[in-house]
Amino acid sequence: MKIATWNVNSLNVRLPHVLDWLAEHRPDALCIQETKMEDAKFPRAEIEAAGYRALFSGQKTYNGVAILSRSEGADVQAGIPGFADEQKRVLAATVDGVRVICVYVPNGQSVDSDKYRYKLDWLAALDKWLKEELARHPKLALLGDFNIAPDDRDVYDPAAWEGQVLCSAPERQAFRDLLALGLKDAFRLAEQPEKAYTWWDYRMNAFRRNLGLRIDHILLSDALAGAGASCTVDTAPRKLERPSDHAPVVAEIT
């Protein structure tokens, strides 16, 4: 089974890239973040014409998540139960017996901001809910834009980013807390190239210079993280005209 995550930074703008990518890679499930559209405007017909079902939870301008899948998702859940949040950042569904959870973790802006506090509170709520989800669904994959670079090797300039948002110790601890629930960072299951990132700033020719961060992740429960599992970053869409600033991350699970 092939599962993937991609922050598209507006599904309106990126729909052609998404349709091309689905046609080329044919994942069983693709989690999308930053659709930036209300549900009434979701391009369901185009997605279905590509052979995919679509689940979505969106809002105008900001956030918005979707799960595209070849077979129909069951037990759909939008948002974190018990955590009141106007922002559409979570969507879960069971696809082919695997609990697929799509997340768009808050950015946090800067470590001294209210948005950073919200990010840490949000991550704590996610952690609490995931513990229950894992008990219900041993085969679970958590995919999305985590807005956390887990380790210095996930950062092009660790000294410059030290203590900054996306790299701060509390954020990295929150990421490790998720792993401690019984999840594995799929990208680190096997040897990987140096300087592998998933996001590059639009400015400063950052992609061409590979000034990036690895902040988009696929976490797999132990039941899915067996010997056959693998994970790659697909940088090809970042090279297109008008790209998303994020690249898709793909995992093959057994």
Next chain:
DNA sequence: ATGGCGCGCGCAGCGCGA
């Protein structure tokens, strides 16, 4: 070098992303 790029909103220029 605190900008820079791209997006949505909405029609100018700002908030936001990471």
